[in-house]
Amino acid sequence: MTPFDYSRASDVADALRMGAGVQAKFLGGGTNLVDLMRETIERPAALVDITGLPAEITERDDGGLVIGAAVRNTALAEHRTVRTRYPVLSRAILAGASAQIRNMATVGGNLLQRTRCSYFYDDAGSRCNKRQPGQGCDAIDGFNRNHAILGASEACVATHPSDMCVALAALDAVVHLEGRGGARTLPLVELHRLPGDRPDLETALQPGELITAIELPAQPIAARSTYRKVRDRSSYAFALVSVAAALELDGDTVKDVRVALGGVAHKPWRALEAEQALRGGKVSEAAFRAAAEAELAHAVPLSCNTFKIELAKRTITAVLGELAGAAR
């Protein structure tokens, strides 16, 4: 680990001032950043600890929720309103990492955690365009079982590893940001970028910009939502494929639906095509399957992950079937 300065921010202004340096980074729970520093993949000159910033979950009058960026993953997953009105979010968080890591991890840090691609992690021995633009990618012809099937590029096939973000993508979450240029908001699905030819640019954040909160709009549909994560062991493994979904029925007709996928792309993947195919249609397993087919029509497999396409289709179909079953 490269030596660094450490300071602790007491409010947002403080954090922005301290984080203004080019080589400064915000420190949440450190469960990802510190690991990457140990691997010398991240070498910030200064860390600004933002875990002292307001860590509150506020219910708005319209029924929405505002979640402070420093809220710990455990606290969010256990929050009563989240569990009852946005179960998909609670389940997604609890499907991730371990209890110890969730106790440390913050909402802001979870959003910005970096890929688990093993070539990205191997600073000493492998090529990676994300670490060093233009260097080449050793994952494309290497171990890419966990890698992307949607939206990848020739430069990068890595996936975004977060479970929580998949739920947030399904819930139309909005990210609140503050930077030197002032405050702004961004739909969560626009926070993360697809890799294109600059996989090193992972988000739409400006340098020094701070995530202050996540906003969950009031979403009656979210009360009937769930998360399913498919992985190589029962717990403590990243998703091969995950599905966050919410479903609202009107008799036998899909009134409204949300679907997002994890483990398949460089960003949490909102499955708009599947949603489109389903909305207003009749509920049936065939319809769910057809929607999944539509979403994955553009999927491109890599040498070790062809199975993910079928797995994603089946998991979408099963999750929607489960939600429809519960609705009836």
Add this chain to the structure above:
Amino acid sequence: MSIAEEAKLAVRGAIQGVMEKAIELAPDSWMPGGKPDSLIATKHGSIGASVPRIDSPLKVQGKAPFAAEFELPGMVYAALMFSTVAKGRIATLDTAQAEAAPGVVLVMTHRNAPRMESMPVFLSAEKAGGGDNLPIMQDDRIHWNGQPIAVVLAETQEQADYAVALIRASYEQDAATTSFATAKRKGTEPGLFMGQPLKTEKGSADAAFKASAAKVEATYTTPRHNHNAIEPHAATVAWDGDRLIVHDASQAVAHTAWSLGKIFGISEQQVHVTSPFVGGGFGGKCLWQHQVLGAAAAKLAGRPVRIALSREGVYRLIGGRTLTEQRLAIGADQDGRFNAIIHSGTVATTRQNGMPEPFILPTMSSYGSPNIKLDVEVVYLDMLANTFMRAPGESVGTFALESAIDELAVSLGIDPVELRILNQPSEDPLKGTPFSSRHITEAWRAGAEKFGWSKRSAPGTVRDGEWQIGIGCATATYPYHRMPGGAARITLTRDGYARVEIAAHEMGMGTATAHTQVVADRLGLSRDQVTFAYGDSLMPGVVLAGGSQQTASIGASVIAAHHVLIKELLKLAGNDSPLAGLGTDEVGTLNGGLAKLDDPSRHESYVSILTRSGRDHVAVEGSASAPLETMHWSMHSFGALFCEIGVNSVTGETRVRRFLGSYDCGRILNPKTAASQFRGGIIMGLGLALMEETQFDDRNGRVMNPSLAEYHVPVHLDVPPIDVIWTDIPDPRAPMGARGIGEIGITGVGAAVANAVFNATGKRVRDLPLTLDKLM
């Protein structure tokens, strides 16, 4: 206490003793016609009691010192830099920045490392313990991707880690062979194990197979596995003049001391290796380059060194299990009786150690067949030397053998349990020697009954919601070993306490506890009167904690020392003793003393003997007899494994629902620690079955998942209720009647799970691990 009082006590002991029988001396060797160890018959002693581990209080208090916890004055911390190419030369190695970094005491590379010999590679001599025989930082050559090329010593671990990251290296690469497939295309060579080819044939298996009425033939593959003991490898090293002190995490202290002596050109007496506690060994905690580099750097810096590998360091530096590609063919008659078994295939190994994973081992002893053909071929790769890992050979060999038997059972419509029982041999299938003790059929019957095997349904017919449910079975097997070189010292003190010293190892399996029990029974003492000391190369014995042989080796060593002790005690007892005139064959141990075998009233306590003879202690040493028992008898442990699994019909995920192991391993010395050994082995087997796989990048020989986040071992949720039962039938040819239980647990589990998956889904997976993509 006065002599009179002691005499009174002794007499009281003798009176109590009238009711009991003295335990006679154990035989010093096991030969045809000879007697078994008298301890196998004891019913009310310490042996067989569920004694909690004596090291647990220390461990839960953090008071058990592990290798990386020894504090030495002036100690510095080491960090390693690893090569990133598989073969070639170091072209440039710029250490200037690292040398200038804060706290750095030394940067050692091939340019300044002291001259030393290569490690004597394991099994090349009696006490050779090295993982490879390459020059260690003696030149600029690279032999594998991950080889250490620099050691940094600094005042703190953090400073050392930082400085290592400042070293810049470039390489001139040579063409390396890192792909198994490519190497195989160029041709295989016969696998040699300790100089002997892993090849044997009885009858003419190919012809018999062809002529058989029923046949199965398939290829099974298993991937590389890495060692992942909870304690990463570490050593704290210091020089005292030309004496070398190594606090190691070791399952081979005597081997390590001797080998380090050879490497540094000093005698083995000048090397002191201690290893009081080891956080798991599994075959990986022998001598690897880190202890050598630590000692070399300590010498160069003139300061003690702690070298503790990171988890990545373990993956780069410590060999694991190599991959196997096995062909298994069984020919049988219509009733299922085997005519031919052919087990052959190819594994990858390296020139620097040559350890062909001997996957044919289980096939040498498990079933009878008039025709058997076994052959392990190898290809040599430029990679880290592979090594022993829990049940080398049996762990992965049983996957092929026991899967193929299941396939045969299915094709013949015979219950797989019955097919296995039907093909039990009446003598060793290859050597023709008689079995010392073989009760696998009892184990099968008891296991099947307890598990509810008779409720098994046809493949693909049981469902629980999305889950397809199946049950499967397989045989577990591991041989009895006892290696030469065992020896022990017993010191008996006038207060009636005994201390046994032997250069053996406690890696968490309960060795110290079980042998405290054994020694107590053997000497007629209570457990709190016995101290079992181990883990120090200055103690007697060359006792590898490997091959599941440590229990037998310690047992035989203590027996040998006990013989000497009794002789010595009778001498001291002299003519004024109730034992006067008796020879060693006529006495046994009873109630803290010796007694005449057929007249326990002739008894004198140790306290009395030592007190009367004016001695405060008597110390003796004995060397274990040569392990001839395995020449006369075929000695193997077995287990009948059953498991129930669910395969998710949507996702292909496999989850194990329950598991039962029914073992025949001779006498169980301590049911509590034994159950943990079996369970731990089974859990490791579940990892092998479902998820463990080292991602070795064929393109450059680099391990791509050197971390417990990406290399999956089972988590708690993956571990179902595991039931363990055993026959507890003593083996009359083994010390204490116990055959050793360290490794058998992992064997057979891969096949039991795969066979259950077949029963659940009708799909046969012949390639481990059983990941979901293979079952979708």
